[in-house]
Amino acid sequence: MEKTLNLTLKVWKQNGPREKGRFETYKVSNISVDSSFLEMMDILNEQLINEGKEPVAFDHDCREGICGMCSLYINGRPHGPDDDVTTCQLHMRKFKDGETIIIEPWRSAGFPVIKDLIVDRTAFDKIIAAGGYVSVNTGGVPDANALPIPKPDADEAMDAASCIGCGACVAACKNGSAMLFVSAKVSQLALLPQGRVEAARRAKNMVARMDELGFGNCTNTGACEVECPKGISLSNISRLNREFLTAKIKD
Amino acid sequence: MAQKWTNYKAHQKLVNPSNKRKLDIIVVGTGLAGASAAASFGEMGFNVKVFTIQDSPRRAHSIAAQGGINAAKNYPNDGDSVYRLFYDTVKGGDYRAREANVYRLAEVSNSIIDQCVAQGVPFAREYGGLLDNRSFGGAQVSRTFYAKGQTGQQLLLGAYQALMRQVELKTVKLYTRNELVNIVMVDGKARGIISRDLVTGKTQRHFGHAVVLATGGYGNTFFLSTNAMGSNGSAALQAYKKGAMFANPCFAQIHPTCIPVHGEFQSKLTLMSESLRNDGRIWVPKKKEDAEAIRAGKLKPTQIAEEDRDYYLERRYPAFGNLVPRDVASRAAKERCDAGYGVGNTGLAVYLDFKESIERLGEDTIRARYGNLFQMYEKIVDDNPYDTPMMIYPAIHYTMGGIWVDYELQTSVPGLFCAGEANFSDHGANRLGASALMQGLADGYFVLPYTIQNYLADDIRTPRMSGDEKEFVEAEKESQDRLNKLLSIKGQRSVDSIHKELGLIMWDFVGMARNKEGLQNAIEKIRAVKKEFWSNVRIPGSNDGMNIELEKANRLADFIEIGELMALDALNREESCGGHFREEHQTEEGEALRHDDQYAYVSCWEYKGDNQEPELHKEELKYEEIQLVQRNYK
Ligand SMILES: Cc1cc2nc3c(=O)[nH]c(=O)nc-3n(C[C@H](O)[C@H](O)[C@H](O)COP(=O)(O)OP(=O)(O)OC[C@H]3O[C@@H](n4cnc5c(N)ncnc54)[C@H](O)[C@@H]3O)c2cc1C
Numbered sequence: 001m002e003k004t005l006n007l008t009l010k011v012w013k014q015n016g017p018r019e020k021g022r023f024e025t026y027k028v029s030n031i032s033v034d035s036s037f038l039e040m041m042d043i044l045n046e047q048l049i050n051e052g053k054e055p056v057a058f059d060h061d062c063r064e065g066i067c068g069m070c071s072l073y074i075n076g077r078p079h080g081p082d083d084d085v086t087t088c089q090l091h092m093r094k095f096k097d098g099e100t101i102i103i104e105p106w107r108s109a110g111f112p113v114i115k116d117l118i119v120d121r122t123a124f125d126k127i128i129a130a131g132g133y134v135s136v137n138t139g140g141v142p143d144a145n146a147l148p149i150p151k152p153d154a155d156e157a158m159d160a161a162s163c164i165g166c167g168a169c170v171a172a173c174k175n176g177s178a179m180l181f182v183s184a185k186v187s188q189l190a191l192l193p194q195g196r197v198e199a200a201r202r203a204k205n206m207v208a209r210m211d212e213l214g215f216g217n218c219t220n221t222g223a224c225e226v227e228c229p230k231g232i233s234l235s236n237i238s239r240l241n242r243e244f245l246t247a248k249i250k251d
Numbered sequence: 252m253a254q255k256w257t258n259y260k261a262h263q264k265l266v267n268p269s270n271k272r273k274l275d276i277i278v279v280g281t282g283l284a285g286a287s288a289a290a291s292f293g294e295m296g297f298n299v300k301v302f303t304i305q306d307s308p309r310r311a312h313s314i315a316a317q318g319g320i321n322a323a324k325n326y327p328n329d330g331d332s333v334y335r336l337f338y339d340t341v342k343g344g345d346y347r348a349r350e351a352n353v354y355r356l357a358e359v360s361n362s363i364i365d366q367c368v369a370q371g372v373p374f375a376r377e378y379g380g381l382l383d384n385r386s387f388g389g390a391q392v393s394r395t396f397y398a399k400g401q402t403g404q405q406l407l408l409g410a411y412q413a414l415m416r417q418v419e420l421k422t423v424k425l426y427t428r429n430e431l432v433n434i435v436m437v438d439g440k441a442r443g444i445i446s447r448d449l450v451t452g453k454t455q456r457h458f459g460h461a462v463v464l465a466t467g468g469y470g471n472t473f474f475l476s477t478n479a480m481g482s483n484g485s486a487a488l489q490a491y492k493k494g495a496m497f498a499n500p501c502f503a504q505i506h507p508t509c510i511p512v513h514g515e516f517q518s519k520l521t522l523m524s525e526s527l528r529n530d531g532r533i534w535v536p537k538k539k540e541d542a543e544a545i546r547a548g549k550l551k552p553t554q555i556a557e558e559d560r561d562y563y564l565e566r567r568y569p570a571f572g573n574l575v576p577r578d579v580a581s582r583a584a585k586e587r588c589d590a591g592y593g594v595g596n597t598g599l600a601v602y603l604d605f606k607e608s609i610e611r612l613g614e615d616t617i618r619a620r621y622g623n624l625f626q627m628y629e630k631i632v633d634d635n636p637y638d639t640p641m642m643i644y645p646a647i648h649y650t651m652g653g654i655w656v657d658y659e660l661q662t663s664v665p666g667l668f669c670a671g672e673a674n675f676s677d678h679g680a681n682r683l684g685a686s687a688l689m690q691g692l693a694d695g696y697f698v699l700p701y702t703i704q705n706y707l708a709d710d711i712r713t714p715r716m717s718g719d720e721k722e723f724v725e726a727e728k729e730s731q732d733r734l735n736k737l738l739s740i741k742g743q744r745s746v747d748s749i750h751k752e753l754g755l756i757m758w759d760f761v762g763m764a765r766n767k768e769g770l771q772n773a774i775e776k777i778r779a780v781k782k783e784f785w786s787n788v789r790i791p792g793s794n795d796g797m798n799i800e801l802e803k804a805n806r807l808a809d810f811i812e813i814g815e816l817m818a819l820d821a822l823n824r825e826e827s828c829g830g831h832f833r834e835e836h837q838t839e840e841g842e843a844l845r846h847d848d849q850y851a852y853v854s855c856w857e858y859k860g861d862n863q864e865p866e867l868h869k870e871e872l873k874y875e876e877i878q879l880v881q882r883n884y885k
């Protein structure tokens with residue numbers, strides 16, 4: 001027999017950024033342990049619609065842990081009680097029958113609530129716009145193999161580039177800092193010769209934009225690394241700090 | 252053929268820099284095709300507006316592509332060339348693609364890799380520091396570049412970053428959580444769009460001298476697919492209703508390696524990259540009683556002796572083995588499962604086994620190649636693929652059909668262009684692995700930046716419109732009327748429940764194997780679903796503010812029409828080719844049987860009004876470079 005769960009959900013409901021939110025309590029039953037967390041949310045919403053009520057709004061798209069669209073603070077943890085996964089990859093086998101699950105949006109000054117569990121993360125795009133790229137136009141570039149790159153550097157750059165921009169690091173941080181996110185992009189590009197040229201300037205501009213947008217300071221608590229679904233390492237923050245210092249010295 | 256693109260570029264019309272600033276281009280979609288096009292237009296000096304339904308361009312569905320991107324670099328020196336990539340793509344597409352477009356695609360493929368490396372895309376490298384390649388289905392050379400199992404992510408982030416650079420430079424204005432709901436036509440040309448802000452619910456009018464659609468594929472017509480939840484066919488269908496022809500709608504690709512369906516509450520299907528077929532071997536038990544015991548949970552796959560395993564792809568196709576094209580691999584899996592050899596508790600699954608590769612290469616090498624895919628599988632299925640074979644089954648994955656475009660990627664509506672998966676152009680009846688990323692970036696970086704100039708050069712004296720012209724006002728009203736109509740139905744059924752019903756009809760009758768009776772049946776059923784939808788859907792809430800059910804309903808209305816178009820097209824095409832398999836048309840060995848004398852054409856469907864049969868136009872496919880032969884992967 002397939003195992004199923006009966007659950008109580010306490011879900012954050014909020015109509016808009018300026019309105020006050022509140023918890024609503026719902027019950028769902030016969031949830032298969034093989035279903036994903038978001039499938040459980042689908043079942044809840046189907047139930048609400050059938051009762052003529054408005055469903056709970058939450059962000060999601062790829063449902064395979066790569067787009068970074070899903071969020072949710074579940075029982076006090078960004079992306080819920082499993083390691084190295086996003087909320088869409090979380091499965092109900094991680095919960096117990098009869099459990100009460102508390103579901104909240106990311107809470108951070110940098111990410112205002114849009115509706116219910118959906119927050120506005122456009123601040124991340126603005127940080128990238130401040131310098132998270134190599135300044136090349138389309139066309140007129142050298143052959144891809146013109147510049148050999150040591151495999152360890154390429155692999156390390158790839159690890160840093162795995163960031164999905166979900167914002168769990170910010171949600172996990174008591175200061176609401178976006179340092180892990182920023183450092184992942186700065187590191188990826190600083191590790192590759194193509195991005196090396198602008199490394200110091202990039203670090204300076206991205207950090208300045210981050211500060212402008214209301215994210216807090218990094219005090220090295222390490223909470224971000226623990227909750228990051230993609231295993232982005234704190235060592236990226238050290239690299240960012242080095243690039244940042246270089247930029248400051250040059251100024 | 253080899254000179255066609257060079258000649259085009261040498262003779263096309265150009266727009267000088269001071270005029271570019273006076274010209275507005277709307278780009279809808281920020282996947283590989285849209286983001287690369289918008290960034291390139293911005294760099295060239297055009298005024299660009301770009302739209303996406305996600306909260307950030309970085310989240311477009313392209314992000315999910317795992318396996319890799321093809322290019323004819325021939326770095327491994329294994330005999331690859333532009334011609335061979337062109338040939339493989341035409342053959343892989345079962346000779347239903349337009350030669351000139353495919354040749355150009357192969358030709359620009361190398362520039363894509365150069366461009367991405369320059370942007371800092373961290374492709375996999377060898378110890379010598381040079382780029383690494385792997386092989387993919389339908390090819391005998393290694394021409395696929397990859398970034399772990401996250402190639403789409405890295406390519407999209409490259410294009411996204413280039414786009415954000417232009418946003419910062421103010422050549423591009425970005426509209427996120429914004430959906431195209433209508434296309435505005437002025438004097439027979441596309442001159443703008445109506446968008447709906449998904450946060451406020453408000454519609455807006457936007458003018459553009461030209462409009463580019465790069466809105467992805469319509470695989471979600473099937474409800475369950477490997478596409479992201481938000482992927483939709485609405486922009487394409489709106490274009491169709493404004494006169495753009497819809498080409499080959501029935502050509503949809505079923506991907507052989509997806510995680511099998513586990514229950515009725517399932518919301519989507521997860522792909523396990525085709526690259527796994529490089530090192531994994533596909534099999535089912537040789538004996539029916541073993542398959543039955545496995546289904547009943549009495550036997551484990553690891554307990555089946557080597558000689559009792561049927562590596563059916565290696566058996567049937569010794570030359571290509573586990574690397575046959577997707578359509579062939581999918582049908583072979585269905586054949587085995589239908590014959591009673593399927594595994595998993597539903598019997599709708601086959602094994603993909605890494606035991607031999609792990610023994611040969613070591614677990615570390617396999618982890619380095621596919622670590623994230625194995626982890627993804629384990630999180631979903633709760634099984635460790637290093638110890639026990641994966642279970643896989645085919646699922647809807649990609650749509651080769653789409654909006655008809657000419658060599659310039661212009662649709663049959665002047666001023667309306669279409670790129671990426673949304674157009675029909677390069678993959679014929681079946682797409683080879685790692686070719687969609689190539690096509691999206693080819694269209695966006697290296698084709699549209701040329702061809703759109705050829706169009707806009709005649710428009711330098713066309714003044715900007717304000718959006719208050721009657722065509723804009725009417726188009727906006729048309730969209731609002733539709734949204735209000737949806738809200739006023741106030742029926743009994745949720746959007747998803749109706750979408751699932753549509754999906755099942757599509758899977759049963761317009762899926763991996765189709766026949767005349769089934770397709771006629773499907774058309775009847777889809778029409779009934781349409782009636783049910785428009786009379787019985789329930790959408791809570793209103794139109795002012797975020798309303799996710801309204802968004803979904805608005806897209807489902809279009810999926811229903813696309814579903815009908817797919818069935819009509821499949822019924823018309825009395826042959827089997829690529830992803831389109833008509834049971835009446837197969838060889839004695841059960842392989843797809845084409846009828847080149849009658850069907851070597853692109854089916855182009857023209858909209859004729861609501862509830863009217865569309866009109867079929869045929870674009871004959873003339874092959875000058877390649878001789879048509881029955882595909883053979885034996
Ligand atoms: C799981 C998976 C793995 C894959 N792996 C590979 C691979 O390894 N190699 C390969 O070559 N191909 C692969 N593919 C296929 C490939 O990823 C896609 O075909 C390709 O990325 C499509 O790119 P696109 O730019 O055309 O569209 P998309 O990336 O789908 O982008 C569509 C864009 O349009 C926007 N949009 C849609 N509708 C609207 C609307 N109405 N209004 C406004 N905006 C809208 C969306 O917001 C989005 O920005 C894979 C596909 C999947 C599903």
Ligand code: SF4
Binds near residue numbers: 165
């Ligand atoms: S660093 Fe990790 S937690 Fe932060 S945005 Fe990137 S993937 Fe998410």
Ligand code: FES
Binds near residue numbers: 064068070088
């Ligand atoms: S929905 Fe894409 S990462 Fe979760």
